[in-house]
Amino acid sequence: MSSKGGIKRRTGVAGAGCVKHFPDFIERKLQACEEETFKPRRNGKPLVLGNRVPGSDSVVLQSNDYLYISKHPDIVRAQISMLENSMRELVMSAVFLHEGSDKSIFEKSIADFVGFESSVLCQSGWAANVGLLQVIASEDVPVYIDFFTHMSLWEGVKTASAIPYPFRHNDVGHMERLIKEHGPGIVLVDSLYSTTGDIAPLEDIVDVAERYGCVSVIDESHSLGTHGPKGAGLVSGLGLTNKVHFITASLAKAFAGRAGIIICSEHFAHYYPYLAFPSIFSSALLPHEIAGLQATLKVIMNGDDRRARLRENAKFLREGLDSLGYNIASQSQIVAIESGLESDTEVFRDALEERDVFGSVFLTPATPKNRSLMRFSVHSELKKEELQYVLKVCEEVRDEVNMWEWKSTKRKGR
Numbered sequence: 283m284s285s286k287g288g289i290k291r292r293t294g295v296a297g298a299g300c301v302k303h304f305p306d307f308i309e310r311k312l313q314a315c316e317e318e319t320f321k322p323r324r325n326g327k328p329l330v331l332g333n334r335v336p337g338s339d340s341v342v343l344q345s346n347d348y349l350y351i352s353k354h355p356d357i358v359r360a361q362i363s364m365l366e367n368s369m370r371e372l373v374m375s376a377v378f379l380h381e382g383s384d385k386s387i388f389e390k391s392i393a394d395f396v397g398f399e400s401s402v403l404c405q406s407g408w409a410a411n412v413g414l415l416q417v418i419a420s421e422d423v424p425v426y427i428d429f430f431t432h433m434s435l436w437e438g439v440k441t442a443s444a445i446p447y448p449f450r451h452n453d454v455g456h457m458e459r460l461i462k463e464h465g466p467g468i469v470l471v472d473s474l475y476s477t478t479g480d481i482a483p484l485e486d487i488v489d490v491a492e493r494y495g496c497v498s499v500i501d502e503s504h505s506l507g508t509h510g511p512k513g514a515g516l517v518s519g520l521g522l523t524n525k526v527h528f529i530t531a532s533l534a535k536a537f538a539g540r541a542g543i544i545i546c547s548e549h550f551a552h553y554y555p556y557l558a559f560p561s562i563f564s565s566a567l568l569p570h571e572i573a574g575l576q577a578t579l580k581v582i583m584n585g586d587d588r589r590a591r592l593r594e595n596a597k598f599l600r601e602g603l604d605s606l607g608y609n610i611a612s613q614s615q616i617v618a619i620e621s622g623l624e625s626d627t628e629v630f631r632d633a634l635e636e637r638d639v640f641g642s643v644f645l646t647p648a649t650p651k652n653r654s655l656m657r658f659s660v661h662s663e664l665k666k667e668e669l670q671y672v673l674k675v676c677e678e679v680r681d682e683v684n685m686w687e688w689k690s691t692k693r694k695g696r
Contacts, residue, residue, distance in 0.1 A: 343658040352538035360577035376566035397523040400551035407532025410542030413558035419444035424467035479616030507536025620690035
């Protein structure tokens with residue numbers, strides 16, 4: 283049976299998983315998704331889903347596990363040991379946890395690692411950013427936000443009913459002009475941008491924020507663990523820890539877990555759990571998850587060899603793609619190729635997958651409209667011959683995917 287909009291509805295026997303019919307205000311949204319996301323694709327799936335599943339011989343460049351440690355034996359053993367030996371688990375909000383809990387011990391460990399006083403462990407990077415902005419922003423506080431900053435920070439601004447003043451990507455001069463016009467507030471940037479892979483001019487951004495009395499929030503989701511001394515991040519590596527008010531991060535990237543973190547002063551950490559709704563109204567991480575994160579921190583601190591291999595692999599791929607004529611903005615392990623129109627991205631994705639190379643498609647709302655891209659996420663354990671094969675494929679498909687006519691290629695001036 284179909285709705286008025288044409289979406290096929292599943293039917294079933296009452297009491298046996300029956301799917302009820304939705305009213306029109308829901309069906310209209312589902313139909314819009316059908317028309318915009320599913321129907322334009324040749325395979326009838328969203329653009330992010332290709333026609334093939336990677337095989338054992340495929341080169342997969344999709345994971346955020348940049349240091350390739352998700353199955354590290356020390357981390358796995360720590361989780362198993364906690365599961366086997368923990369007498370009980372408090373499945374409840376973290377506000378009920380006392381000082382000295384495993385959670386508070388990890389929070390102190392990661393704060394020391396980065397060079398801050400304290401931190402707050404959250405359920406995810408999304409929860410960390412939304413919760414932080416809910417606490418520190420309000421309708422009378424201007425928020426200066428880089429146009430490419432992660433959606434979780436935009437959502438945090440919205441949750442706080444604050445007014446966002448977006449500035450052009452990595453344009454410190456534009457940011458400063460907005461601050462002069464609207465007054466002191468909050469500055470939000472990513473240290474390393476998850477779509478393009480480029481790095482923010484943090485020293486200049488923090489300098490301007492400090493000069494005008496702004497609070498600085500740096501999302502280090504994609505640089506914590508991969509950059510800075512022993513992986514302590516770009517803020518630490520640039521010597522900015524005494525100037526930055528907050529660092530946030532998803533621990534689902536280099537830390538390969540499922541959590542988020544707000545790194546901050548001890549003063550702020552004392553009050554945050556009782557002010558932020560994601561903290562009050564969501565359950566705390568479980569002990570085995572925290573044990574895994576604690577073990578992961580040790581692996582990361584001892585991971586200079588992995589970071590060196592990661593840098594070498596990323597540099598090799600970036601330089602190779604650049605020499606082939608692709609327009610690469612990346613300065614990191616995230617190497618993005620902007621194909622632009624979704625139809626071009628679909629052709630590019632299919633050409634790669636037919637040759638057993640798998641990246642991740644990014645499109646609106648993760649990117650501006652008509653600036654969709656293929657993102658290659660490099661990790662430390664990729665073999666040189668695998669990267670050489672990726673470059674061979676990217677060379678081979680240039681004419682097939684009409685790469686020379688992409689707007690991004692033309693912007694490069696070749």
